[in-house]
Amino acid sequence: MTTRLVGQDSSDRGGIGADSETNTTLSVNDLKVHFPISSGFLIRRQTGAVKAVDGVSFDVAPGETLGLVGESGSGKTTTGRAILQLQRPTSGSVQFRGVELTAVSAKQMRPFRSEMQIIFQDPYGSLNPRMSAGQIVGEPLTVHGLAGDKNQRRDRVAELLERVGMNPAMIGRYPHEFSGGQRQRIGIARALAGEPSFIVCDEPVSALDVSIQAQILNLLTDLQAEFNISYLFIAHDLSVVRHISDRVAVMYLGKIMELASSEDLYENPTHPYTRALMSAVPIPDPILERRRERIVLAGDIPSPINPPSGCVFRTRCPIATEECAEVVPELIDRGNRHQVACIKV
Amino acid sequence: MTPDLPTAKAGSTHLLEVRNLATRFATSGGYVQAVDGVSFHIDEGEILGLVGESGCGKSVTSLSVMRLIPNPPGEITDGEVLFEGTDLRQISEQEMRRVRGGSIGMIFQEPMTSLNPVLTVGRQITEAFEIHLDLKGRAARDRAVEILNRVGLPDPSKKFDDYPHQLSGGQRQRAMIAMAISCNPRLLIADEATTALDVTIQAQILELLQSLCDEFKMALLIITHNLGVVARYAQRVAVMYAGKIIESGTADEIYAAPQHPYTTGLLSSVPRLDASARDRLESIEGEIPDLANLPAGCAFEPRCRWAVDRCGIESPVQLPVRLSQGRLAEGTVHQVACWESENIAAGTALEKQPS
Ligand SMILES: Nc1ncnc2c1ncn2[C@@H]1O[C@H](COP(=O)(O)OP(=O)(O)OP(=O)(O)O)[C@@H](O)[C@H]1O
Numbered sequence: 001m002t003t004r005l006v007g008q009d010s011s012d013r014g015g016i017g018a019d020s021e022t023n024t025t026l027s028v029n030d031l032k033v034h035f036p037i038s039s040g041f042l043i044r045r046q047t048g049a050v051k052a053v054d055g056v057s058f059d060v061a062p063g064e065t066l067g068l069v070g071e072s073g074s075g076k077t078t079t080g081r082a083i084l085q086l087q088r089p090t091s092g093s094v095q096f097r098g099v100e101l102t103a104v105s106a107k108q109m110r111p112f113r114s115e116m117q118i119i120f121q122d123p124y125g126s127l128n129p130r131m132s133a134g135q136i137v138g139e140p141l142t143v144h145g146l147a148g149d150k151n152q153r154r155d156r157v158a159e160l161l162e163r164v165g166m167n168p169a170m171i172g173r174y175p176h177e178f179s180g181g182q183r184q185r186i187g188i189a190r191a192l193a194g195e196p197s198f199i200v201c202d203e204p205v206s207a208l209d210v211s212i213q214a215q216i217l218n219l220l221t222d223l224q225a226e227f228n229i230s231y232l233f234i235a236h237d238l239s240v241v242r243h244i245s246d247r248v249a250v251m252y253l254g255k256i257m258e259l260a261s262s263e264d265l266y267e268n269p270t271h272p273y274t275r276a277l278m279s280a281v282p283i284p285d286p287i288l289e290r291r292r293e294r295i296v297l298a299g300d301i302p303s304p305i306n307p308p309s310g311c312v313f314r315t316r317c318p319i320a321t322e323e324c325a326e327v328v329p330e331l332i333d334r335g336n337r338h339q340v341a342c343i344k345v
Numbered sequence: 346m347t348p349d350l351p352t353a354k355a356g357s358t359h360l361l362e363v364r365n366l367a368t369r370f371a372t373s374g375g376y377v378q379a380v381d382g383v384s385f386h387i388d389e390g391e392i393l394g395l396v397g398e399s400g401c402g403k404s405v406t407s408l409s410v411m412r413l414i415p416n417p418p419g420e421i422t423d424g425e426v427l428f429e430g431t432d433l434r435q436i437s438e439q440e441m442r443r444v445r446g447g448s449i450g451m452i453f454q455e456p457m458t459s460l461n462p463v464l465t466v467g468r469q470i471t472e473a474f475e476i477h478l479d480l481k482g483r484a485a486r487d488r489a490v491e492i493l494n495r496v497g498l499p500d501p502s503k504k505f506d507d508y509p510h511q512l513s514g515g516q517r518q519r520a521m522i523a524m525a526i527s528c529n530p531r532l533l534i535a536d537e538a539t540t541a542l543d544v545t546i547q548a549q550i551l552e553l554l555q556s557l558c559d560e561f562k563m564a565l566l567i568i569t570h571n572l573g574v575v576a577r578y579a580q581r582v583a584v585m586y587a588g589k590i591i592e593s594g595t596a597d598e599i600y601a602a603p604q605h606p607y608t609t610g611l612l613s614s615v616p617r618l619d620a621s622a623r624d625r626l627e628s629i630e631g632e633i634p635d636l637a638n639l640p641a642g643c644a645f646e647p648r649c650r651w652a653v654d655r656c657g658i659e660s661p662v663q664l665p666v667r668l669s670q671g672r673l674a675e676g677t678v679h680q681v682a683c684w685e686s687e688n689i690a691a692g693t694a695l696e697k698q699p700s
Pocket residue numbers: 035050051052070071072073074075076077078079236304
């Protein structure tokens with residue numbers, strides 16, 4: 001956080017609901033997304049719920065990257081989608097530059113759709129195969145009325161492609177003619193077209209080879225510095241998340257277990273889940289690896305339909321006691337904005 | 346070509362020794378030389394990591410060892426695959442079937458291709474027991490349940506009777522791992538075996554495989570793009586690029602002093618858990634070449650900042666890494682295929698100007 005340029009007044013974007021008083025781009029409070037499960041043949045009724053996101057709170061400052069890390073099914077994607085109102089939350093609050101998005105109608109969401117963007121893991125699946133690179137990148141310009149005439153639009157598309165490191169001569173090519181890394185660049189150019197101040201990056205580099213992954217991570221870092229964009233960076237790879245994020249939230253079964261600055265989390269992991277997760281991530285250094293502590297967790301992540309009572313991590317936790325089955329641990333600030341949800345540490 | 350290598354003619358002192366393996370595919374764009382003169386070996390109880398980015402030929406190498414290359418369009422055109430001294434390329438298909446799933450186990454990159462959808466998980470394991478170990482009935486069932494338990498499948502005696510589609514992705518992957526180790530293989534080939542799994546499950550599985558190497562002297566070939574996994578578990582490493590092994594050696598040598606510019610680039614591209622955040626990653630420019638249209642000379646030349654004229658003309662051969670005085674380090678197994686590696690190491694190479 002210290003070396004970053006933050007706090008630039010967002011009102012110069014001329015955006016909606018710009019609130020120069022608050023220094024948060026996004027504020028999420030006790031967010032819940034429960035997917036109903038119904039059964040019955042003739043009369044369907046709700047018999048339970050998948051608690052995909054179950055009481056999540058965090059803030060994102062302008063120009064800041066908040067990393068969201070957790071294992072498969074922990075609720076990362078659902079959190080991202082609920083923030084963008086692509087999935088309406090069951091309860092809780094999502095404030096974007098002071099505007100309560102959960103209270104905004106689908107129609108009123110329109111201007112926010114250009115300011116808040118999303119980049120997906122699978123660039124192939126998320127790009128329309130029948131549209132050329134130029135059409136894909138240009139579409140948001142038309143939809144949000146951001147480009148004047150045809151020529152201006154064309155120039156802007158070329159400029160965007162160039163900005164993400166692609167040759168504008170490729171404007172007429174189709175998704176299948178590009179490599180995975182190039183497709184991800186197109187997805188980023190499309191997101192940039194809306195001149196966003198906030199982007200949900202949902203596993204943007206997970207499908208890429210390491211040499212290409214590094215190119216894309218560097219690109220995202222450069223774009224953020226240039227345009228002061230806030231990122232919610234979702235990934236299951238802790239090394240990637242540490243690299244790109246200012247602060248990191250660790251999720252497990254729909255809840256945040258620990259949230260701290262990137263440095264602090266890695267120097268001083270406190271929650272037993274964070275510690276186990278970190279020790280499971282191998283470091284590309286064999287000599288160092290021989291000295292590292294290895295905490296191997298037993299078993300699987302429980303089902304979010306019937307999460308364990310009390311602390312959801314207790315069934316795999318090496319230090320859990322009976323008390324952990326009764327008390328739902330709150331995410332408490334231990335100083336220095338380092339928040340931990342555990343009654344044992 | 347490689348003067349410092351032992352030149353034993355027939356037979357091999359290693360559990361598995363692959364010599365000069367070449368495999369290609371006929372495609373509409375011409376031949377794809379997926380594996381191009383690959384040599385490596387593994388000893389009992391040893392873990393070898395085969396690393397490289399997507400499409401460099403890792404899976405085709407392992408499928409060639411197992412003689413599972415679809416023909417057509419694929420074809421093994423050259424090389425020897427010596428397993429316990431026998432060239433697997435020379436034995437009958439019937440004999441090969443006894444090797445597969447018996448003395449060599451394999452975990453495939455695509456789980457659904459190797460699980461039979463109409464047989465229960467348990468039946469697939471006990472079937473292998475009948476073929477390879479002559480074990481049947483109750484004893485076979487008990488043993489299968491025990492193995493399912495060892496790979497961390499919850500409720501193993503119930504899962505024994507489940508069909509593959511009833512398991513989650515991660516559970517299916519673990520069932521496959523159980524099948525691969527069920528007949529106590531001498532060698533296990535694990536092709537991206539844990540890539541799709543969560544890190545905590547990956548750690549469970551890899552710790553189990555490592556314990557099999559320690560306890561039963563099983564040899565393990567870990568195929569992965571994850572440089573961290575290899576650093577943690579492998580004693581030796583081979584790095585592939587465009588169908589060739591471009592560098593090999595002990596893990597300590599390769600990670601501490603990589604000699605090939607591609608290996609160096611790969612290692613500095615990876616974000617490390619222990620690195621301070623926000624350091625800029627060194628990335629390798631450009632992308633992997635099309636294997637059907639390889640450039641002349643070194644396949645890495647178009648992306649290499651140290652390339653000289655020779656690199657675009659003549660394909661580099663693997664040579665032992667020498668100390669600065671030109672001597673071989675004692676006991677070294679470190680080899681590299683790069684014309685400029687000695688100049689790079691000595692600091693006398695010239696950086697190519699970006700065009
Ligand atoms: N539309 C839906 N209906 C029912 N359940 C859902 C739906 N979407 C997600 N879920 C469930 O919610 C939980 C959280 O899913 P989510 O995709 O948010 O996880 P994730 O952390 O993004 O996982 P991954 O790392 O695998 O992408 C999972 O158990 C998932 O099966």
